[in-house]
Amino acid sequence: MSEPLFELRGVSRFFRRGESIVRAVDGVDLTIAAGEFVALEGPSGSGKSTLLQLLGTLDRPDEGEILFEGRPLHTLGDGELAELRLNAFGFVFQQFNLIPTLTAVENVEAALAPHGVRGDALRDRARTLLAEVGLAERETHVPVHLSGGEQQRVAIARALANEPRVILADEPTGNLDSKTGADVIELLAGLAQAHGTTIVVATHDASLAARAPRRVAMRDGRFAEQPVPA
Amino acid sequence: MFYLRYLRSELLRRRLRTALTVAGLAVGVALVIVISGLSRGLDRAQKTALNPLSGIGTDLTVTRGVQQDTSGFGGPGGGGGFGDVIRSNQSVLTDLSKLGKPGSHFVHDFFLPGTQLTFPASQGAAVDSLNGVAASAQGLLLIAEHQEGVVPKIVANFKTGGQTYQIRRNISPLTAAERAAFQQCLEKNGATFGQQPQSQQSAPQGQNGFGGGGGGGGTTRRGGRGFFGGAFQQCLPARLRQFRGSFTTPQQTLKQVLDPPQTNIKTTPYTIGGVDQTQPDIGLVTRAQVTKGSYFTSGGKQALIATTYAAKEKLSVGSKLTLNGTTFDVVGLVSPPLGGQTADVYLPLKQLQTLAGQKNAANVILVRADKGSDVKQVKAEITSKLQGAQVATAQDVADRVSGSLVSAANLSHNLGLVLEIVAALAAFLLAALLTLSSVGKRVRELGTLKAIGWTQRLVVRQIVGEAAAQGVLGAVIGVIVGVVVAVLVGAFGPTLTADSSNGSATSLLGSAAVRTAHETLKLKAPLSIGVVLLGLLIALAGGLLAGAAGGLRAARLRPAEAMRRVE
Numbered sequence: 001m002s003e004p005l006f007e008l009r010g011v012s013r014f015f016r017r018g019e020s021i022v023r024a025v026d027g028v029d030l031t032i033a034a035g036e037f038v039a040l041e042g043p044s045g046s047g048k049s050t051l052l053q054l055l056g057t058l059d060r061p062d063e064g065e066i067l068f069e070g071r072p073l074h075t076l077g078d079g080e081l082a083e084l085r086l087n088a089f090g091f092v093f094q095q096f097n098l099i100p101t102l103t104a105v106e107n108v109e110a111a112l113a114p115h116g117v118r119g120d121a122l123r124d125r126a127r128t129l130l131a132e133v134g135l136a137e138r139e140t141h142v143p144v145h146l147s148g149g150e151q152q153r154v155a156i157a158r159a160l161a162n163e164p165r166v167i168l169a170d171e172p173t174g175n176l177d178s179k180t181g182a183d184v185i186e187l188l189a190g191l192a193q194a195h196g197t198t199i200v201v202a203t204h205d206a207s208l209a210a211r212a213p214r215r216v217a218m219r220d221g222r223f224a225e226q227p228v229p230a
Numbered sequence: 231m232f233y234l235r236y237l238r239s240e241l242l243r244r245r246l247r248t249a250l251t252v253a254g255l256a257v258g259v260a261l262v263i264v265i266s267g268l269s270r271g272l273d274r275a276q277k278t279a280l281n282p283l284s285g286i287g288t289d290l291t292v293t294r295g296v297q298q299d300t301s302g303f304g305g306p307g308g309g310g311g312f313g314d315v316i317r318s319n320q321s322v323l324t325d326l327s328k329l330g331k332p333g334s335h336f337v338h339d340f341f342l343p344g345t346q347l348t349f350p351a352s353q354g355a356a357v358d359s360l361n362g363v364a365a366s367a368q369g370l371l372l373i374a375e376h377q378e379g380v381v382p383k384i385v386a387n388f389k390t391g392g393q394t395y396q397i398r399r400n401i402s403p404l405t406a407a408e409r410a411a412f413q414q415c416l417e418k419n420g421a422t423f424g425q426q427p428q429s430q431q432s433a434p435q436g437q438n439g440f441g442g443g444g445g446g447g448g449t450t451r452r453g454g455r456g457f458f459g460g461a462f463q464q465c466l467p468a469r470l471r472q473f474r475g476s477f478t479t480p481q482q483t484l485k486q487v488l489d490p491p492q493t494n495i496k497t498t499p500y501t502i503g504g505v506d507q508t509q510p511d512i513g514l515v516t517r518a519q520v521t522k523g524s525y526f527t528s529g530g531k532q533a534l535i536a537t538t539y540a541a542k543e544k545l546s547v548g549s550k551l552t553l554n555g556t557t558f559d560v561v562g563l564v565s566p567p568l569g570g571q572t573a574d575v576y577l578p579l580k581q582l583q584t585l586a587g588q589k590n591a592a593n594v595i596l597v598r599a600d601k602g603s604d605v606k607q608v609k610a611e612i613t614s615k616l617q618g619a620q621v622a623t624a625q626d627v628a629d630r631v632s633g634s635l636v637s638a639a640n641l642s643h644n645l646g647l648v649l650e651i652v653a654a655l656a657a658f659l660l661a662a663l664l665t666l667s668s669v670g671k672r673v674r675e676l677g678t679l680k681a682i683g684w685t686q687r688l689v690v691r692q693i694v695g696e697a698a699a700q701g702v703l704g705a706v707i708g709v710i711v712g713v714v715v716a717v718l719v720g721a722f723g724p725t726l727t728a729d730s731s732n733g734s735a736t737s738l739l740g741s742a743a744v745r746t747a748h749e750t751l752k753l754k755a756p757l758s759i760g761v762v763l764l765g766l767l768i769a770l771a772g773g774l775l776a777g778a779a780g781g782l783r784a785a786r787l788r789p790a791e792a793m794r795r796v797e
Contacts, residue, residue, distance in 0.1 A: 101244060
């Protein structure tokens with residue numbers, strides 16, 4: 001087993017819903033190695049999305065600690081976390097989360113610009129990425145003029161823009177028909193293979209999870225069974 | 231650059247939101263500019279109208295008003311009491327017969343000083359020599375009555391004659407001598423007169439001689455009444471042949487109420503000022519106040535006309551003005567400041583003195599002090615030197631002005647600043663609220679940006695940049711709208727009025743002429759770079775602060791939390 005990329009120790013995340021407290025993630029231990037393709041499985045509300053956000057530093061745990069490449073994330077400030085997200089992580093969301101006023105190519109540029117890429121280099125790199133996901137023809141369209149599958153492809157191109165070490169995909173096929181969903185999964189798997197990128201996918205789609213070499217089932221914020229190493 | 235393109239896309243692709251924000255900002259900025267402009271316009275108009283003396287370089291005006299004092303200012307014979315007012319204004323008690331022959335057409339201008347009594351020119355020189363007086367000029371301000379019409383005829387008709395008088399008188403009987411002569415005459419003519427000495431004696435006076443003669447019978451040789459009648463007539467004493475007497479008719483007083491004469495005399499009051507044209511920079515009217523044409527040039531019969539009066543009487547530069555047979559050329563139109571000693575028509579002082587029969591007389595001295603601080607001292611000096619003198623400072627004069635302008639200016643003083651602050655606050659709040667609302671709707675988008683690696687600073691910068699762009703756009707449009715409105719106010723704005731009264735007098739035929747100056751000023755909303763910049767600054771500050779606050783609030787959220795927000 002290669003070096004652990006993520007190490008989670010007793011990680012919990014609670015939410016207050018009125019009077020009660022919901023333990024979205026409840027004392028989870030998990031290790032993910034670099035280059036793994038992991039599927040977090042579970043029904044809606046099982047805590048997989050929350051766990052994914054904790055991995056991606058979009059949120060902080062209330063308990064426990066997360067180490068990324070050996071660095072305890074809770075010791076990092078907002079600026080360092082932003083830098084980490086910029087350089088190490090790529091996100092794909094169920095709702096695509098594209099910037100509605102930007103074209104396909106500009107949405108990809110949005111992830112490249114903070115790296116200091118400018119001018120033609122910026123545009124060329126974004127176009128290349130769009131071409132990689134098969135959307136070269138649609139680069140000037142704004143999200144509202146793109147289909148769900150196309151929007152998710154743009155989101156994947158954006159996630160790949162910074163050549164991340166990890167791609168965190170939250171229900172990437174949730175809003176897509178099965179064929180398009182399958183295409184998206186193929187795309188992610190192919191990229192992981194080509195670039196050696198670690199991929200963590202949260203999904204309730206068993207067929208998608210079946211594509212992952214490692215599957216982790218979640219229920220009520222905990223792992224349903226001992227995670228099986230890849 | 232990507233960030234600028236992103237900014238542009240945000241503004242252009244969210245047109246409605248951008249337009250709303252920009253319009254809100256523009257309205258706020260325009261409000262600030264217009265209100266501030268109006269406030270300044272009113273202030274300026276007020277300064278023009280209410281600060282007349284300082285406007286013409288005069289600090290004090292010296293006049294001689296009506297008072298009980300019986301000595302001092304005014305020189306010999308001039309007490310300044312009510313008697314003086316009547317004496318001064320006597321010329322107006324018209325002797326209608328002097329106007330011309332009854333029925334003829336006449337035009338005449340009467341000049342009277344009203345309650346602003348005249349004084350000899352030497353008094354002016356006394357003021358000029360006082361300490362602290364930098365310059366002084368004399369003027370003569372008169373109330374003029376222009377009268378035109380037909381000299382009235384007064385006709386009374388009497389009808390006499392047609393009366394009957396009755397008179398009764400005793401006539402003395404014939405004397406003995408007359409009787410003898412009468413008899414002789416009758417006999418001579420062949421008629422006998424009866425011998426009736428008794429009857430003569432018994433009724434010497436009781437019988438009419440004629441009856442006695444006629445009816446006495448006796449004998450008549452020839453007979454016949456014709457003969458007797460002819461002789462009788464012939465022989466009567468002369469005193470009885472022709473009656474002569476005198477009588478006096480009873481005394482009678484004829485009385486008839488006469489209707490007042492019918493007349494079509496029209497009276498037009500106006501004011502006229504005599505200007506010391508040797509001092510064109512201080513005086514009733516100065517060179518600086520000429521709005522059209524020119525100031526008096528030396529020589530010639532020239533007149534300057536106040537613009538308002540010129541408009542009313544349809545006079546312009548080049549018009550002729552005839553006053554009691556003397557024709558004056560209108561050489562200029564003037565706009566003297568309100569509240570001061572103003573008139574409708576201005577003539578050179580000497581010419582007005584001649585015209586009004588006020589040789590070497592003046593009734594106002596305009597004084598400029600050496601320094602502003604000397605004004606009080608000079609006022610005290612003049613008051614003590616010239617008893618009865620009324621000395622008005624620029625402030626006193628300003629206080630006399632009334633009218634919509636004053637109300638408006640007072641209003642603007644009290645309310646202008648408040649409105650300006652309210653408008654500025656409104657602009658600021660509008661900018662802030664619209665920007666905050668705009669940012670609030672983009673929290674999820676901002677969370678996404680953070681998720682893909684944007685730092686908090688970068689997110690805030692982007693939002694502030696957008697707010698700044700909207701602020702600039704709103705401010706520019708607001709400035710344009712504000713300027714256009716200000717210009718429109720200047721073109722179509724309301725007219726403000728200001729009136730100032732100096733004394734009053736009841737004059738010819740009961741028409742009252744008050745020396746009233748009336749000034750109308752068009753309300754303008756002048757703009758200044760400062761105001762425009764203020765508007766820009768307020769909109770920008772509102773937008774930027776709100777953008778920064780909203781951006782920061784959104785950017786501080788953890789990305790997961792931000793993305794949970796539903797747009």
